[in-house]
Amino acid sequence: MDSALQRAADLLAQARLPVFGGLFTDVNGATAALALAQKLGGVIDHAASDGTCRAARVMRETGSTPASFGEVRNRADTVVLIGDHPRERDAELLQKLFPGETLPRPGDNKRELIVVGAKKGKVPTGVRTTEIGGKNTLPEVVALLAAATREMPFETRDAALGKKVLSAGKRLRESAFAVFVYDPAELEEPVLHTVLETVRHLVKTTRAATLSLSAPGNGEGVNLCSIWTCGLPVRTSFAGDVPENNMWAFEAERLLKSGEADALVWIDALDGAEAPPPTRAFRGIPSVVLSSKPVKAGRDDVVIEVGAAVADHDAEVYLPPISGIGAVKATSADSNKPTVADVLGKIGTLIDEKGAA
Amino acid sequence: MLIQLKGGRVIDPAHNRDAVGDIYLENGRIVEKPDGREPDEVHDVSSKIVMAGAIDVHSHIAGTNVTLGRQLMPELPLIAAAEGQPILPSTAQWGAYATGIRYAEMGYTTVIEPAMIPTHAIQAHKEMASIPIIDVAGLVVLGNDDYTLNLLRKGNVKSDELKDYVAWTLAHSKALGLKVINAGGSEAFKFNARTFDLDEEVPEYGVTSRGIVEAMQQVVADLGVPHPPHVHTNNLGIAGNVETAVATLEATQGHPIHLAHIQFYGYGKEGDKGFSSGAPALMEAINKHKNATVDVGQVLFGQTVTISGDVLRQFDGRRAANPKKWVINQAEGNGTGVVPYNYKKKSFVNALQWAIGLEIFLLAEDLWRVLFSTDHPNGALFTRYPEIFHLLMDRDERARWFDSLPEASRQVSGLAGISRELTLSELAIITRAAPAKVLGMTDRGHLAPGAVADVAVYTEQKNKTKMFAAADLVFKSGKVVVRKGNVVNISWGRCFHVDPGFDRQIEKRVHSFYDTYYGADPRWFGVTETFSDRPDRFATIRCAR
Numbered sequence: 001m002d003s004a005l006q007r008a009a010d011l012l013a014q015a016r017l018p019v020f021g022g023l024f025t026d027v028n029g030a031t032a033a034l035a036l037a038q039k040l041g042g043v044i045d046h047a048a049s050d051g052t053c054r055a056a057r058v059m060r061e062t063g064s065t066p067a068s069f070g071e072v073r074n075r076a077d078t079v080v081l082i083g084d085h086p087r088e089r090d091a092e093l094l095q096k097l098f099p100g101e102t103l104p105r106p107g108d109n110k111r112e113l114i115v116v117g118a119k120k121g122k123v124p125t126g127v128r129t130t131e132i133g134g135k136n137t138l139p140e141v142v143a144l145l146a147a148a149t150r151e152m153p154f155e156t157r158d159a160a161l162g163k164k165v166l167s168a169g170k171r172l173r174e175s176a177f178a179v180f181v182y183d184p185a186e187l188e189e190p191v192l193h194t195v196l197e198t199v200r201h202l203v204k205t206t207r208a209a210t211l212s213l214s215a216p217g218n219g220e221g222v223n224l225c226s227i228w229t230c231g232l233p234v235r236t237s238f239a240g241d242v243p244e245n246n247m248w249a250f251e252a253e254r255l256l257k258s259g260e261a262d263a264l265v266w267i268d269a270l271d272g273a274e275a276p277p278p279t280r281a282f283r284g285i286p287s288v289v290l291s292s293k294p295v296k297a298g299r300d301d302v303v304i305e306v307g308a309a310v311a312d313h314d315a316e317v318y319l320p321p322i323s324g325i326g327a328v329k330a331t332s333a334d335s336n337k338p339t340v341a342d343v344l345g346k347i348g349t350l351i352d353e354k355g356a357a
Numbered sequence: 358m359l360i361q362l363k364g365g366r367v368i369d370p371a372h373n374r375d376a377v378g379d380i381y382l383e384n385g386r387i388v389e390k391p392d393g394r395e396p397d398e399v400h401d402v403s404s405k406i407v408m409a410g411a412i413d414v415h416s417h418i419a420g421t422n423v424t425l426g427r428q429l430m431p432e433l434p435l436i437a438a439a440e441g442q443p444i445l446p447s448t449a450q451w452g453a454y455a456t457g458i459r460y461a462e463m464g465y466t467t468v469i470e471p472a473m474i475p476t477h478a479i480q481a482h483k484e485m486a487s488i489p490i491i492d493v494a495g496l497v498v499l500g501n502d503d504y505t506l507n508l509l510r511k512g513n514v515k516s517d518e519l520k521d522y523v524a525w526t527l528a529h530s531k532a533l534g535l536k537v538i539n540a541g542g543s544e545a546f547k548f549n550a551r552t553f554d555l556d557e558e559v560p561e562y563g564v565t566s567r568g569i570v571e572a573m574q575q576v577v578a579d580l581g582v583p584h585p586p587h588v589h590t591n592n593l594g595i596a597g598n599v600e601t602a603v604a605t606l607e608a609t610q611g612h613p614i615h616l617a618h619i620q621f622y623g624y625g626k627e628g629d630k631g632f633s634s635g636a637p638a639l640m641e642a643i644n645k646h647k648n649a650t651v652d653v654g655q656v657l658f659g660q661t662v663t664i665s666g667d668v669l670r671q672f673d674g675r676r677a678a679n680p681k682k683w684v685i686n687q688a689e690g691n692g693t694g695v696v697p698y699n700y701k702k703k704s705f706v707n708a709l710q711w712a713i714g715l716e717i718f719l720l721a722e723d724l725w726r727v728l729f730s731t732d733h734p735n736g737a738l739f740t741r742y743p744e745i746f747h748l749l750m751d752r753d754e755r756a757r758w759f760d761s762l763p764e765a766s767r768q769v770s771g772l773a774g775i776s777r778e779l780t781l782s783e784l785a786i787i788t789r790a791a792p793a794k795v796l797g798m799t800d801r802g803h804l805a806p807g808a809v810a811d812v813a814v815y816t817e818q819k820n821k822t823k824m825f826a827a828a829d830l831v832f833k834s835g836k837v838v839v840r841k842g843n844v845v846n847i848s849w850g851r852c853f854h855v856d857p858g859f860d861r862q863i864e865k866r867v868h869s870f871y872d873t874y875y876g877a878d879p880r881w882f883g884v885t886e887t888f889s890d891r892p893d894r895f896a897t898i899r900c901a902r
Contacts, residue, residue: 027483059428061682063695068688070875075547096876103503103874104561106548176549203672207549209687228424228484231431231448242447245431316479319881323688324421324477326881327888 001304005343008288008302009350015263015286017239018042021252022267024217024275026315027325029340030225033267036348041239043261044226045252047268047275048215049234051185052223053247055212056233058192065199067179067209068323074102077109078175080145080168082116082195083138085183086213090320097181098124106207107176114168117141130168134161139191145169146198178202183213214318217273218309221318221325253278256285268293269340271311271331288347290340307337359383360835361396364403365814370782371790371803380407382810385834389806402814405829408785409804410466410811412792415587415617415652416733417664418456418488419470420481420495422686422693426664426734427451429684429695433734436660443740443826453487458844459740461490464813464828466850467792467801470495471536471587471617472666475502476689476882478530485852486889490838492811492850494796496587497532498666499523500569501543502690504870509564509572517860523576524859525867531854531884533796533898534584535577536617538666539591540569543691546669553669555591555604566591567608574612580857581901583797585613585650590622593670597626599635603642606649615795618654618732619643620714628769632706636716637771644722650795652730655714655745657737658702664735666691674698689875700737708766712759716770718749718787719777728795729787746788747821749779754821797898798853810835849891857900 012018020033023046037044046052058064072079079097086093098111113129115121117138120131132141135158144161147154148169156162172178180195187195195210202208214220223233230236232245248254255261256278264287268275274293281287287301292308309315310328312335319326360382367378381388381396417423426433431448438446449455460468468488473481473495485493499505508519523535541564542553548560555566573586590605592598602622606614616622625633643649660679665671668685671694675683684695700707714736721727733739748755752775759773767773779787793802800809814830827842838846864879871877886895 031483031487056428059682059684060431063429063678063682064684064686066684066686066688068686068692070689070877071547071687071692073876074874099874099876101873106560177547203685207547207687209685224424224480225483227427228419228453228487229449231427231434231451233428243449245448314887316483319877321875321877322476322881324474324882325480325483327479327883327885328881 004302004304005346005350008304009347009354011286011288011302012040012263012265012347013351013354015040017261018263018265019252019255019261020044020265020267021278022047022275023222023234024268024270024273025222025340026218026270026309026317027221027225028316029267029269029309029344030222031229032341032344033265034226034229036344038238039348039351043237043239043250043255044234045250046215046217046219046222046234048185048217048219051183052215052219052233053235054189054192055184057247058189058196062193062196065196065203065209067211069211069320070323072179072181072211073097073099075105076111076177076179077105077107078112078114078171078178080114080116080178080180081118082142082180082182083186084118085186086181087121089183089213089216094124098127105177109174109176112171114171116145130164132161132164132168134158136161139188142191142194146194149173149198150201172202173205175206175208177207179209179211181211185215214320217270217275218317221316224325256281261285263287266290267340269306269308271308290343304343305337306340306343307335309339312337313339358397359391359394360398360400362400362402362407362812362814364401365405365407367407367804368781368785369409369804370786372805374804375782380804380812382812382832382835385810387804387806387808387810400830402830404817406781406815406817408464408813409789409802409808410813410831410833411464411788412796412798412802413465413468413730413739414728414792414795415471415730416468416739417470417472417735418468418733419453419484420472421474421477422472422664422666424480424484425684425686425693426662426695429682430662430697433660433662437738440659442659442738444738453484454489457489457491461831461833461839461844462827462842463742463825464815464831465491466811466831466833467492467798469493469533469796472538473497473530473532474690475499475526475530478882478884482531482852482884482888486894489847489849490833490844492853494533494853495530496534496536497526497530498536498538498691499526500537500540500573503874504867505569506544506559506562506564509568510562518863519572520576520579521859521863522867523573524580524857525863527582528856528859529879529883531852531895533853533855534582534587535573536587537570537573538589538691539593539669540566542566542591542667542669546672547687551669551673553591555601555608570605571608574609574614578612579902582855582857583898583900584795585615587615587617589617589667593621593667594674596624596632598622598624599639602639606642606646609646609648611648613648616649616651618730618736619651620654620656620710620717620736623713623717630705630765632709633769634709634713634716634771636713636720640717640720643726650726650728652728653714653717654730654732654736656700656707656710657731657741657744658700658707658711659737660699661734661738662695662697664693664695666693668692668694670694671696702761703763705763705765708762709770712766712770712772715748715755716772716775718779719775724783724786725791725794727787728791743822743825746784746825750784750821752776752778851896852894853896853898855900856897
């Protein structure tokens with residue numbers, strides 16, 4: 001272990017632009033990765049950051065209108081489910097969003113579901129459901145629904161669809177609390193803007209919001225940690241005098257492909273999730289791999305086995321039911337594997353000692 | 358190690374001290390001058406001003422809401438720096454680390470985050486633990502949450518269940534005290550109310566805002582929590598709201614209450630523009646209600662971002678967003694509104710807000726009850742405190758600012774008629790001694806033996822902005838952390854909280870509530886002693902009962 005740590009420190013101390021990727025880790029792991037990236041002038045990115053980054057950019061441009069999972073579950077009278085991802089991410093999502101018992105909610109409407117740009121599939125019993133899709137693409141149907149909600153004229157050759165869209169628009173205007181549920185990784189930015197604009201239109205007369213699914217691999221927790229640490233989300237570089245965020249320039253995959261990054265710290269240490277490695281990972285780029293799973297790394301790479309957060313050690317991670325970071329007890333009580341935070345902290349100390357020597 | 362601060366002018370209003378003398382520090386505490394022992398380290402501070410480390414009673418420095426603000430406005434430090442505000446043009450300046458550094462450089466050693474969300478206490482504490490040097494504490498927000506409202510609906514306001522629930526929440530989130538933000542207003546917003554007054558009823562629950570605040574005051578008193586309920590009243594920011602603030606004070610029935618950032622409730626509706634200073638009426642009420650303390654929430658001109666759990670108010674305020682983007686986050690309890698704002702010197706309303714805040718300080722009969730704050734970042738960034746100290750201590754500086762305000766604002770403001778200048782002792786009251794007293798943090802805010810060795814040393818200058826922007830020396834728990842305005846040593850502070858007892862039955866009830874309605878386990882958001890790997894991170898402030 002000690003020699004692996006020393007080799008990792010040597011490898012990283014020589015790097016010009018190390019990229020910290022994967023980042024499937026808990027908040028303590030993210031804190032340690034950010035600290036080391038700051039020390040080394042590196043870049044941080046998360047392996048499931050596509051959606052987070054898109055949502056972050058849209059938010060920075062125009063704001064956002066989130067609702068917590070609990071508020072949606074208890075108080076939404078109309079849930080608009082956009083795309084396939086939300087149910088792929090959580091097969092029980094609709095059961096959770098339509099529980100048997102709720103807190104007092106606004107209005108007298110019966111609760112309804114509108115599925116947009118996806119098949120209706122299995123829905124909770126007793127919940128009136130409309131499917132809006134047909135042969136149109138998801139951006140098209142979202143745009144149609146947005147127009148119908150604003151009572152703007154729109155054209156579609158599919159008369160049945162047109163009728164459904166008009167009726168859904170009316171329902172949204174008459175809702176006491178309409179919520180649009182989506183995964184930002186599935187929606188392009190213009191679609192995200194359209195959804196937000198629709199919410200902003202609705203709130204002039206009623207209550208409306210969005211429920212954006214959090215990224216897998218504690219993506220939201222890592223992102224929040226990055227923001228409170230340096231004021232910026234993931235895909236941030238610490239190579240200059242001040243931190244710089246760029247969704248394109250500081251994507252781990254691109255940095256590895258272009259050869260701009262000359263070292264990789266790959267972190268994959270979360271129970272129940274596996275970070276999809278970049279296509280160029282471990283191919284000719286010196287790497288330090290912290291993983292709780294078996295890894296096929298290069299011969300000269302440094303691989304350090306760590307505990308899986310939540311399974312092997314207590315962890316603070318983003319928990320969708322509370323729409324925030326929570327603390328989870330380890331499922332296995334007797335693990336003595338080191339944590340990501342331990343390992344990165346020690347590597348940082350070794351680099352400091354090397355610098356001082 | 359015995360440290361001597363030798364020959365400074367010691368300003369310690371808690372002990373009526375303003376005289377040249379020595380201060381001794383040992384083992385992190387202030388000590389008596391020891392007999393027959395020479396100090397191991399002497400700092401010659403002759404001709405300098407020596408005060409206790411400053412304490413900020415209300416500054417949004419951590420947690421979900423603040424980080425939502427950072428997400429919306431990463432460019433805030435860049436815009437502020439370009440305007441000439443004292444902040445470096447880097448997004449990181451708004452991060453946790455820079456917060457501790459900058460506070461310490463100004464001589465602050467304790468800061469209170471006033472709006473911890475119960476279900477997001479873990480994030481608030483993670484962020485606070487990333488802030489170096491200063492000690493911290495959080496106030497936890499209740500009063501718009503369905504659990505509380507459901508208890509109050511049942512009409513058993515005085516039953517022990519509410520007391521147990523509040524005690525459990527304080528302990529579970531490791532909070533120093535209770536915050537109530539627009540009691541019932543955020544919940545009413547969820548039922549599509551867009552205004553909410555003191556005597557309006559929360560839909561479905563039937564309890565009034567007044568009823569919620571009264572119940573919370575009773576509970577906090579019964580629990581013996583030193584800090585009274587920290588209340589953000591209804592109708593913030595609205596012309597004529599001084600009536601609401603006065604009515605809230607009248608309703609206190611002698612129970613202690615702390616009203617936050619009262620400048621934002623100091624508005625009358627007189628004059629052609631229907632907006633006037635309510636400061637005289639407000640201060641008359643505050644001067645009269647001896648159980649009430651307040652912090653001011655002073656406004657300064659320039660770019661900032663407003664972050665508040667008063668989601669109803671922020672929703673209304675979204676129209677004034679500058680830059681034009683905003684966040685309304687609808688969540689358990691209060692939710693959050695984030696609205697960027699630029700206070701303009703040329704604006705009639707903004708200029709008057711600026712003047713009203715100063716009037717409030719300067720009309721206070723008892724500064725022990727009128728504490729300093731800007732409601733950072735809502736009124737102004739905390740990095741600008743020295744400018745406000747200057748305005749309070751120097752009427753020429755005040756006049757210089759006042760003369761550049763719009764004619765219409767000057768005509769209706771009483772500020773020009775006030776010649777009062779705060780003394781160093783008075784400044785030490787509103788930034789040290791009084792916050793410590795109101796928070797129940799008896800070991801700080803003063804310089805008597807036994808106090809924690811948090812000390813700030815300044816060079817006296819006519820220009821108070823310069824004087825307070827950079828302390829000569831700052832000791833945190835007896836160690837030098839700042840020299841000549843720069844941090845020279847990174848240390849990590851402690852987090853203070855109360856731990857009132859409660860009947861363990863409440864845990865089962867709360868567990869069942871979260872399980873049924875949220876599919877969540879309250880243990881997920883409980884802050885435990887093992888939360889931090891720093892062994893002495895948490896410290897308990899004793900409750901009276």
